[in-house]
Amino acid sequence: MTSIKMKLLCAQVIKDLLGSSIDYDKVYKLTADAKFESGDVKASIAALSFILSSAAKYSVDGESLSNEMQQLGLPKEHSTSLCKAYADNLANLQEEFRRRSLRLSHLESVEWRVDYVISSSQLKEVNEPTVQLRLKIRNPDTNTVEPLSFSMTSDKFRVFLNELKQVHTAMEGLS
Numbered sequence: 528m529t530s531i532k533m534k535l536l537c538a539q540v541i542k543d544l545l546g547s548s549i550d551y552d553k554v555y556k557l558t559a560d561a562k563f564e565s566g567d568v569k570a571s572i573a574a575l576s577f578i579l580s581s582a583a584k585y586s587v588d589g590e591s592l593s594n595e596m597q598q599l600g601l602p603k604e605h606s607t608s609l610c611k612a613y614a615d616n617l618a619n620l621q622e623e624f625r626r627r628s629l630r631l632s633h634l635e636s637v638e639w640r641v642d643y644v645i646s647s648s649q650l651k652e653v654n655e656p657t658v659q660l661r662l663k664i665r666n667p668d669t670n671t672v673e674p675l676s677f678s679m680t681s682d683k684f685r686v687f688l689n690e691l692k693q694v695h696t697a698m699e700g701l702s
Contacts, residue, residue, distance in 0.1 A: 528561040530604035537612035540575040544583075545616070545623050579613055583620035589613060630667040637662055641681075658684040 528536075536557050543549045549572065558568050582592050589610040596606040638661040644653045661676045679687065 528558065528605075530602075530608040532557045532560075533605045534608035534612050536571070537575060537579070537609050540572055540579060541612060541616045541620065543572075544576060544580055544620055575609070578609075579620070580624070582613060583617055584624060586621070589617075632667060633665040635663040635665050635672050656681045 536554065539549050539554055539557075551568075554568060554572065558571070561567075563571065578592075578596075581587075587595075592613060593603075593606045593610040596609060597603055601609070640659045642657045642659060644655055644657050647653055657678050657680060659676070659678045661674060663672050663674050665672050
């Protein structure tokens with residue numbers, strides 16, 4: 528495999544790390560002269576993905592990355608090609624990783640009701656209100672809304688509501 532093909536392979540892996548999809552036809556053409564089998568191609572992509580993403584996450588400079596790759600046995604020309612592609616896309620990779628990290632779920636809606644429980648299968652007399660809550664939460668990774676339902680006694684609900692108010696006050700203090 529030539530150093531030019533190595534750079535083009537790195538470009539495909541970086542494209543994948545930035546959110547686009549890998550053009551596997553192009554990758555197979557790049558690795559055809561190396562007589563890579565399907566498993567070898569996938570392993571190469573996984574290794575490059577790990578190397579490039581880890582280097583970007585830890586802000587490794589291109590020269591250090593090149594030295595480390597050469598110490599691991601990668602030829603200097605290939606190492607230089609990898610580091611050139613890495614250096615050209617370092618800012619984009621770090622920005623994409625920042626965008627993807629620390630994403631929080633989003634509360635879409637809250638449904639509630641209060642039931643008065645007279646008795647249950649476990650207790651003959653309960654005579655206590657129960658709060659039923661149903662939260663709809665949007666997952667930022669899949670962009671799907673997932674329901675979460677639970678119930679609690681009125682005493683637990685008062686504690687829950689008080690803690691939510693404390694969290695709200697703390698969050699307001701941060702902004």
